[in-house]
Amino acid sequence: MIALGTVDRGVSDAAWKAYLDLATKLTGHAVSESKLRGEGEGVYVEKAPVSPADPLSVKEVQGFLHDVGFLPFGQRDGICGYRTTCAIRLFQEYVRTVEKDDAIGSPDGALGTKGFEAVARWQREGKKADWETGPPDPRYEHGLGLLRKIRADCEANPSGMLREVNKYSGKTDTVKVAHWDFDPKFIHLIGVRESSAATAQRLNDVFFLFIRGMVFTFFGSTDPGTVAGRAGQERGAPFLATGQHLYRFGWHKLTVADRIYQALKPKGNGVLVVRSKKDMHLSQDDIAKGVELNHSINIHWGGSGFKDSAAWSAGCQVIAGKTYLNHRNERVDMGDFAASGYGEIGFDTTTRTFRNKGAYTVLGDIVAAFSGEDNDVHYTLLTEEELKVSPGVVAMIKAAKELF
Numbered sequence: 001m002i003a004l005g006t007v008d009r010g011v012s013d014a015a016w017k018a019y020l021d022l023a024t025k026l027t028g029h030a031v032s033e034s035k036l037r038g039e040g041e042g043v044y045v046e047k048a049p050v051s052p053a054d055p056l057s058v059k060e061v062q063g064f065l066h067d068v069g070f071l072p073f074g075q076r077d078g079i080c081g082y083r084t085t086c087a088i089r090l091f092q093e094y095v096r097t098v099e100k101d102d103a104i105g106s107p108d109g110a111l112g113t114k115g116f117e118a119v120a121r122w123q124r125e126g127k128k129a130d131w132e133t134g135p136p137d138p139r140y141e142h143g144l145g146l147l148r149k150i151r152a153d154c155e156a157n158p159s160g161m162l163r164e165v166n167k168y169s170g171k172t173d174t175v176k177v178a179h180w181d182f183d184p185k186f187i188h189l190i191g192v193r194e195s196s197a198a199t200a201q202r203l204n205d206v207f208f209l210f211i212r213g214m215v216f217t218f219f220g221s222t223d224p225g226t227v228a229g230r231a232g233q234e235r236g237a238p239f240l241a242t243g244q245h246l247y248r249f250g251w252h253k254l255t256v257a258d259r260i261y262q263a264l265k266p267k268g269n270g271v272l273v274v275r276s277k278k279d280m281h282l283s284q285d286d287i288a289k290g291v292e293l294n295h296s297i298n299i300h301w302g303g304s305g306f307k308d309s310a311a312w313s314a315g316c317q318v319i320a321g322k323t324y325l326n327h328r329n330e331r332v333d334m335g336d337f338a339a340s341g342y343g344e345i346g347f348d349t350t351t352r353t354f355r356n357k358g359a360y361t362v363l364g365d366i367v368a369a370f371s372g373e374d375n376d377v378h379y380t381l382l383t384e385e386e387l388k389v390s391p392g393v394v395a396m397i398k399a400a401k402e403l404f
Contacts (some may be wrong), residue, residue, distance in 0.1 A: 001054065003110035004085045005036055005045040008058045008078030016047060019079045036081065037251070039262065039345050039356065055116050058084070064119055065091060069129035072212075073372050085109040086365035091118070093362060094129060097332050106337040107361070108347075108354035131327060136213030139329075139396065143210060144182045146390045147190065150382065151180045153389045160287045165243050165272055168291055173246040174272040180244040181378060187211050187367060189264075189299070191317055191381040192397055193222040193242070203302060203320045206400050209363060211370055217325035217400045218359055220302050222381060224280065224315040236275030238315035239282055240297050244380045245271045247299060249367050262364055263316075264299035264377055271297050273315065299379065301360035303340045317381070321358035323404060331403045334358035 007016065023036070035044040050058055059078040065071035071087035080088075092107035095118050104114050111119070121127075154162055155177045166176050175181070182188060188210040207218040224237040246267040272291040276282050294315070302318035321338040325331055338358025339345050347354050357364075367377060387393045 001110050001112045002050060002056075002058055002061055002080050002088070003045075003108075004038065004080060004082070005047050006050050006058055006080040007047055009049050011078045015077065016079065019077065019081055023081060043346070056119065061088070061111060061119070064123070068122060068127065069132035070094070071369055074369065083368050083371075086368040088115070089356075089361065090365050090369055091115075093365075097326060097330075098130070098328070106354045106356075108356065110354075131212065131214050137215050137327060139215045140210055140213050141184075142392065143190075143208065143215060143396065144184060144188070146392045147182045147188075147380065150387065150390055150393070151177065151182070154180075154386065159242065159383075159386060160284060161242050161274060161291075164274070164287060164291045165241050168272060170293060171269045172272055172293055173266045173269045174241060174291075175244040175246065177243065180380065184210075184213075187371065187377045189247075189377050189379045191222050191379065192387065193381060193383045195384045203318065204401075206397050206404075207317075207319065208396070208400075209366065211366060214327040215329075216327055216363070216366065217329070217403075218319050218363055219323060219400075219404050220317065220319040221313065222317050223313075224276075225313040236277040236286070237280050238273040238275055238294055238297065240315065240317065240381055241272040241274055241291055242381050242383055242386065243272075244378055247377045247379045249364065249371070249377070263301075264367070264379070266295060266297065267376060269293075270295040273297060301357045317379075319360045319363060321360050324359035324362055325400060325403055329399075329403070332359075334362075 035046050037043070038045050056064070057078065058080050059076050061080075062071060062074060062076045062078075062084055065084070065087040066074065066076070068091075070091045071084065074083045074087060086109070088111050089107040089109040092104050092109075092115060095101045095104045096107065101118070104118055158166065158177055162177055165174055168174070190208040190210070192206045192208075194205055203219060203221045205220055205222045207220060209216040209218065222240065224239060247264040248267050249262070250265050251262055270293045273294045274282060274287055274291055275289075276286050277289070297315050297317070299317040299319065300313075302313070302320050322335050323331060323333055335358075337353045337355050339355040344355050345357070384394075384397065387397070
C-alpha cells in the first residue's frame with residue numbers, strides 16, 4: 001500500500017529531509033525530522049518503505065498520476081508526501097464519482113489492492129481524466145469574464161465596504177478593487193454571501209472554485225458564528241470584507257498540538273474585516289466605522305452534520321463537508337464517509353470506511369495537487385447584491401443552489 005509517508009527504497013535521508021523542508025515551506029507547518037502530520041487529532045505518520053508486494057513504486061505512481069491529469073506539477077521523487085496523497089485521493093474520487101465505480105472504496109489517499117487495479121485498468125485502456133482530453137468547461141472563461149465585468153462595476157461604483165477597503169493604507173492580503181486579478185494562471189475561489197439577514201450564519205452560501213479550465217462548486221457560510229466566549233467577539237463579530245484576498249493552503253492552530261488542522265489562511269499580512277458591534281448582522285454604521293486587520297480569518301471545514309456556522313466559526317469562511325458539485329456540475333454526496341467532527345477522522349471500524357472532511361477534502365486536494373510553484377489562492381468574496389449587475393453569475397448561483 002502506498003500512502004502518506006511511504007517512500008521508495010533508496011530514497012536517501014537527505015532527500016527525505018529536503019522534502020520535509022519543502023513541506024514546511026509550502027504548508028507553514030514545521031514537521032519533525034521523521035514524521036508528517038496526518039489529518040486526525042494528534043495523528044503523525046512516520047516514513048515507511050514501499051512494500052515489495054506493491055506492483056508499483058511511489059515514483060511510478062507519481063508518474064501515472066502526472067500523465068493522467070491528477071498531479072500536473074508534483075515531483076517524481078519517490079516520496080508520497082502531501083501533494084501525492086492529495087492526487088491519489090482525487091484519482092480515487094474520480095473513479096468513484098465520474099466512473100461510478102464504488103469498488104475503489106472511500107477516497108482515503110491510500111493506494112491499495114483496489115486502487116492498483118484501477119491504475120492498471122487505466123494504463124491498459126490509455127485513459128486520462130476528462131479535463132485532460134476534453135475542452136475547458138464553458139463556465140470557466142465565461143465566469144472569469146463576468147468577474148472582470150463585476151470588478152469594473154465595483155471600481156466605478158464601490159459599495160461602502162469596498163470604499164473602506166480602498167482607504168486602508170497598511171499592509172494587507174486584501175486587495176484594493178482596482179487590483180483584483182482574475183488571470184486564469186491563478187487559482188480562484190469565489191465566495192457569494194447571501195444578502196438576506198434572515199439567513200445569516202446558515203450554511204447556505206455558495207463557493208465556486210475556478211482552476212485549470214474547471215469549475216467546482218461548494219457550499220457553506222461566509223458569516224461569523226455566534227459561539228459565546230470566542231476571543232475578540234466582545235468587540236463585535238468579524239465579517240470578512242468583500243473583495244479579493246490572497247490566501248494559501250497551510251495549517252491552523254499550530255500552537256495547539258492535538259488540534260492542528262489544514263485550512264486556507266491569509267498569505268502573510270492578514271485580511272481586512274468589519275465588525276458588527278451590536279448583533280450578528282452588518283449595518284451601514286458598522287461599515288462606516290472602517291475595516292481592521294485580522295490574521296485568523298481562515299477558509300476551513302465545517303463538518304457534515306451542521307446546518308449553521310455557530311459551532312464552527314468565529315469569523316472564518318466555512319465549507320460544508322457533505323456535498324459538492326464536480327467539474328461536470330454533477331451533485332456528489334459524500335455523506336457516507338464525511339466526518340461530522342475531528343474525532344471521527346480516520347478509519348471507522350464499524351462501517352469499514354475511512355472518514356475524512358468530505359467536500360472540503362476535495363477542495364483542499366484540488367488546490368494542493370493542481371498548484372504550481374506556490375499554493376496561493378485568490379479568494380474573492382462578493383454579496384449577492386453586488387452580483388446583481390451580472391445576470392450570468394446570478395444564474396450560476398441559482399442553478400447551484402437548486403442542485404444542492
